[in-house]
Amino acid sequence: MGSCIICGTDVGGGRVCDSHQEDVVFDFRGDSPDDLVPSRFYRGVVDGYAEFGVFVDLAPGVTGLLHRSELDRRLDSLSWEPGDDVFVQVKGVRDNGNVDLGWSIRQADREFRGVLVQESSGEHLPDEEPSDDGDDEAEETTDETTDEETADEGGAEPEESTDEATAEAEEEDRGDDAVEGEAPAGDNVVESDADPDPSGETMSGEVEPTDEAEDNAESAEADEAKPVASDGDDEADAAAEAEPEAESDSDAEPERVSITTLEDAVGESVRIEGEVVGVRQTGGPTVFEVSDETGAVDVAAFVEPGVRAHPAVEVGDAVRVDGEVESHRGDVQVESEALVLLDGEGAEAVRRRIAEALTDEARPEGLQPLAGDETVAELADGLLDAAEAVRRAILESRPIVVRHPATADGYVAGAAVERAVLPLIRDEHAKSDAEYHYFTRRPLDEPVYGMDAATNDATRMLQDRDRHDEKLPLFLLVGAGSTTESADGIDLLSVYGVDAVVVDAAVADPETRDAVDTLVSPELSDIGGDETLSTGALVASLASAINDEARADLRHLPAVSYWADAPERYVDLARDAGYDAERVAELREAVALEAYYQSYQDKRELIADLLFSDGGDLAAHVSEQFREKLETEVETADANVVTEAVDGVEFALLDTDGYTHRYDFPPTPLLLDDLHRRRADGEAFATVGVGTDELYVRTTADVSVRDVAERAAELAPNADVTTAGVREGKIEFLSGERDAVEDAVVAAVAEAF
Incomplete structure (x- = not known):
């Protein structure tokens, strides 16, 4: 039985009760997103930014997305840098393993009431070792008993075993190599200073022993134990003669492969050559995005957690990478074993291949x-x-x-x-x-x-x-x-x-x-x-x-893009694609409504659903809202239109400040477009919507808004009249000269007819 570190309540196998789950921050050391507990707060490391949020590493191979909608500020105002320690809340884990994160206003250990380490096997305090059951516990007890007996019998503490001392010495040597990172003479090589963890990151700052180092150690021990052969030992001579040939085979240069083939090479060692098109620092490795003439792939190089590997390598450099292909978070990634910074003919060859491919494909x-x-x-x-x-x-x-x-x-x-x-x-x-x-x-x-x-x-x-x-x-x-x-x-x-x-x-x-x-x-x-x-x-x-x-997906779009009088060829093309006139109108109106709300957002998925994936229900529902809102506004505006005739031109004048909802749908240009279509009668008709310091002009004739603005500026010289948008017929002016500008614009439009 465990007890809550906050209140002391018995909590079974855990260390925090349900009521204090959100008072504790957890260091996650599991290896599966499914081990995460929703609503808990976790320490993480910023992996990188995207347009829609921040990726945060909670453990090697376990990354979550802090979506921008979860932030309490604008995404671009965050001061976090890749590699920074941050605190986030786990909102949930999806069926595909994606982790949804939430914002935490607390961004320091001291702001929580406690800290726990969460292993796959359980939870413990940071200064406690995780407890194991079964054979491991029995083995530990046996080892402790043996040590005590040895101490009692010999009157001294037991010495380290030879194997333990050798392992520590090897680890110390590897640490020195990781710092120096020397390259073989004659090559402009930037070696990865330690073999990366298969996930692309490590659990801590320590460099784990590599399989290659263990194999070398075993080989060295075997060589020491091997007896020296006599001159008459034919078998030993034959083995000695075979050794140079084997060494020659191992030194053979691997062939370069194209990046597009890596999906079929997971688990294999490969060599690729390309240009560095991106570099980002994570809480574990440095990730270089390398592109060749066929595609691009991430290359992970590890020195220490959060430390920039290969600082001499920058975007635009030509490189050669030797490494193993791994599947990392569902994506193909190369775990770098050596990285060569190419120059001279080698770099030129890489860039020439890419340039030729670009010319052919682009x-x-x-x-x-x-x-x-x-x-x-x-x-x-x-x-x-x-x-x-x-x-x-x-x-x-x-x-x-x-x-x-x-x-x-x-x-x-x-x-x-x-x-x-x-x-x-x-x-x-x-x-x-x-x-x-x-x-x-x-x-x-x-x-x-x-x-x-x-x-x-x-x-x-x-x-x-x-x-x-x-x-x-x-x-x-x-x-x-x-x-x-x-x-x-x-x-x-x-x-x-x-x-x-x-x-x-x-x-x-x-x-x-x-x-x-x-x-x-x-x-x-x-x-x-x-x-x-x-x-x-x-x-x-x-x-x-x-x-x-x-x-094939684009055939109906031209008809949707016309608000009225779409060319017959595009109407027929949409009909052939399965979109009749009513369906096209629904799409147009639905997109227009969604375009207004959150206008600065792309609404990628929503627009894609409307235009390409919707069976009809979504567009029909949204377009109904469009018609209701537009009809209400047009009725209000139409009832307050002032009409007048100037030099044979009929004008419909609307005070857009007084008789439109400026911050609700529809926007003024769309409202005036619809009002003009309904009222236009004959070839000499104009609609003018006048606001505080801007107005819009709609005409049945081909009238240049820029010419109208220039003429109005002459008639109202103190109003600073300028063209603000030719495409939408927008003119701006000083608000104090509103009446003078309205008269000047009406006169200028009449002259243009």
Whole structure:
């Protein structure tokens, strides 16, 4: 029977009662997540960051995820570094072994009422040894009795056995080797200073004896015991002659294997060559992500727990790794035995192989526009360049950041790229969570890539570079970034040499065409008649060029991206894919509603369920909410519209501050779009929504919002009138000049007709 270390209550085989489980922090020394006890607090070591949370090692081979939703602060405000000791609460263990962690406000031993060590066999205080039952206990008792008898008989303490002394000497020698880490002469080799634990980490700071060292010790003892052969001993001579040949076989250089074959080589010793594309320090080993021309894999190198192995090796270096392939947390990993930092011809050969493979794999064979869209076909060269940039980033293990407006069209475009890219990332990287590390989708509140968004992106990418040794990402801006309002944001990225790809169905401003690395945007002459290309339709064809295997999943997306009057070819394509007009409308409305809430979040899984996996119930349910909310707001707004005619143009004017819910669905642009569609009558009609310091313009004619803003600035010179967003018809001004600006904009729109 045990007693609770807090209150002394009898608790059976444990050391803490149920009522004090959360008052104690545990050092976990088990080897299975199933041994963890939900609601308990555990000491852990930060393994690394992801977009969605922090990975924390609770023991070698046992890692949990502290999701960002469990934090009491923003994820990017955490001061934790990989290797730091932290305290977390176990929320639960899933059937697949994943451990869900919770936040702990207590981050020191002294803040808990007690500390216990949890072994697989039980619990004990840190200064106690775990008690074993059965033969081990009997053996320990026998050993103690023998020692006492020896002491009594000889009048002195028993001396250490020869085997124990030899083991201690060998361990001391291994400790010295671990510190010095000498490499064989003639090679630029960075040796792993101790054989890593198969899990990639060790239980403590001590370096465990390796199998190789034990084999060598046994071999040395055997050699000492072997009698010296006489000159006439033919068998001994034959054995001696055979020894050089055996030694020669063992020294043979192993052949290099490609990373893509490692899944079939678990348990085998291999040699790989590639480029270091990432380095992260865990509480145990240092993990290098190495990429060759076929894929990428983690390489674990161990010196001491939490100590950086091979500090001379950095991202971008060419290396050769000899090690054993292991399965680590369900992922393939190489446990390094030796790491060679290549230079000269060796490094050049590695980089040449990777470059040739990139050139062969990155460029798509061609573009087949969805539904045979001729406008998209006119942009084939640019779309192929954009697809190549994305595919090259995947092959180079560079993160991809997609920026798109938080609208139905923007979300459809972003989801199309996501659907195409994620399978390629999974194929390229052995880690099961690679898709979260190498692909991020960040919606924009407005279709402008301004300084606020660019500053956020620059901060994140520099933190990831400095804290996690990640490469600078590729930015893919879809439906944003092609106007002069985005120039400052794109310039900030260019200062750091970051590549930006802009894909926009609207005509780009001339200034943007020179500032962006790769830009896909129609010329004015490319769009015929009164039919407008949507960004979702354009990007869906881009996504099919990035990954042709995703093409079947993308066929309905172009129709979903149009709010009204979708081209018949895309309507037919969606119908062929199993999405009739009603189903397409439900998807569009559901995505529009979800795009508004938590607009800065990608909602990856939810959007994927809506667009690709939902049988109909989810989209139908969400779209019903959309219609109810929109109808209520439109009725209120419509009842408060003021109409007037100016120079033959009919105007519908709405005070958006007074007659809309600014912080509830629908957003003002979406509300005005619907109101304009319902009220527009004839070719000379305009809807203007006026707020405190911003207004939106909707017209039935092709009126330039930028021209309207320039003319209004002349008519209201004290209002500082500027164009804030061409794509959404947004104009900003000084709030004190609101009435003057409203009159000026109405006059400017009438002149434009």
